[in-house]
Amino acid sequence: MRIWTVALVLCLALAGMHCRQGTPTANDQSAEQSQPKERPTLNVFIWSDYVDPALVQAFEEKHFCKVNLNFFESNEQLLAKIKAGGAAYDVLYPSGYAVQTLVKEDLLLPLDHAKIPNLANVDRTYSNLIADPAMKFSVPYMVSTTGIGYLAELGDLEPSWAVLGDPKLKGRVTLLNDIREVIGVALKLHGYSLNTTDEAELAKARDTAIAWKRNAARFDSTQYHYGLAGGEFKLVQGYSGDVLQSQKENPEIRFMLPKEGFPLTCDEMAIAKTSRHPDLAHAWINYFHDGGVAARNTMFIKYLCPNTASYEQLPAEVKNNPAVFPPAEALARAEIVRDVGADLAAYTKVWDEIKAAQ
Numbered sequence: 001m002r003i004w005t006v007a008l009v010l011c012l013a014l015a016g017m018h019c020r021q022g023t024p025t026a027n028d029q030s031a032e033q034s035q036p037k038e039r040p041t042l043n044v045f046i047w048s049d050y051v052d053p054a055l056v057q058a059f060e061e062k063h064f065c066k067v068n069l070n071f072f073e074s075n076e077q078l079l080a081k082i083k084a085g086g087a088a089y090d091v092l093y094p095s096g097y098a099v100q101t102l103v104k105e106d107l108l109l110p111l112d113h114a115k116i117p118n119l120a121n122v123d124r125t126y127s128n129l130i131a132d133p134a135m136k137f138s139v140p141y142m143v144s145t146t147g148i149g150y151l152a153e154l155g156d157l158e159p160s161w162a163v164l165g166d167p168k169l170k171g172r173v174t175l176l177n178d179i180r181e182v183i184g185v186a187l188k189l190h191g192y193s194l195n196t197t198d199e200a201e202l203a204k205a206r207d208t209a210i211a212w213k214r215n216a217a218r219f220d221s222t223q224y225h226y227g228l229a230g231g232e233f234k235l236v237q238g239y240s241g242d243v244l245q246s247q248k249e250n251p252e253i254r255f256m257l258p259k260e261g262f263p264l265t266c267d268e269m270a271i272a273k274t275s276r277h278p279d280l281a282h283a284w285i286n287y288f289h290d291g292g293v294a295a296r297n298t299m300f301i302k303y304l305c306p307n308t309a310s311y312e313q314l315p316a317e318v319k320n321n322p323a324v325f326p327p328a329e330a331l332a333r334a335e336i337v338r339d340v341g342a343d344l345a346a347y348t349k350v351w352d353e354i355k356a357a358q
């Protein structure tokens, strides 16, 4: 027993020496006299519950750096922050439609593919979902769908967005705090495109969303799945992975993608033009497309990472989960949220009316 303990301690010490060789102080001839070089900080601006924290820690160790995760709750919040300038973010996670806006406004750094060899692992079968298939400015991170999360006690629900207005659930429902998601699914209920710019269609969606708001406890994009797991809410409009993550705490949670169609986004990784650590930012993007890392991340956050090298490392229950990898018949009902350009003003007007309604 003692011999094994000594051997283990020796192994750990050797492993420690080996690790330190890769750090910025490794070539220092007189380590005792000089100050150790300070770890750079990579500032990442990301959605909440969107990365396995153990992988972030492993990256910090591998690249001798500190990672600062900052969270945003909608693309509009991300865009407002980046457009205002002043924030020292390195890596950003906009959805495809927000990538288009950032590129138009010249706020992203063109990517150096030589620094991201794992781009070879990106699954090209999803190229049609991606805003920037040549990956000039952004690399797909996760595909997310928006559906309904609910407690199994509700039984067999009608697979329709109409359930958001069910009076039996008054006060126990939440809606995403997101202009395109809420107006988008109200448009879908009526059979319209969630990228419409038709004023009459938007007005009809507004009235539906106001009725839903009256039935809901609140708009919430970040805590709702905890409320669902705890039973505070019985039914939520939610992102696929958020709802699936909450099954860890409460296995009696279900997820469905309504028959009228649903929003789909491919959320991307991009580097801010003002990044102070562009090399480290490239290394970050490369790391999350390593097959093993992508598989571990998918297992933890339960979103679909379009990374071919990861698929064979996923357990069957993730690979065969239609809420993570929607089958073709479900994908046929998905609609990608697109940049509506100047017509966003019409959405903003409707959103303000929904928010103001009593």
Ligand code: N2P
Pocket: 047, 048, 049, 050, 095, 144, 221, 239, 242, 265, 267
């Ligand atoms: C994570 C939400 C990410 C999905 N909480 C947004 N498309």
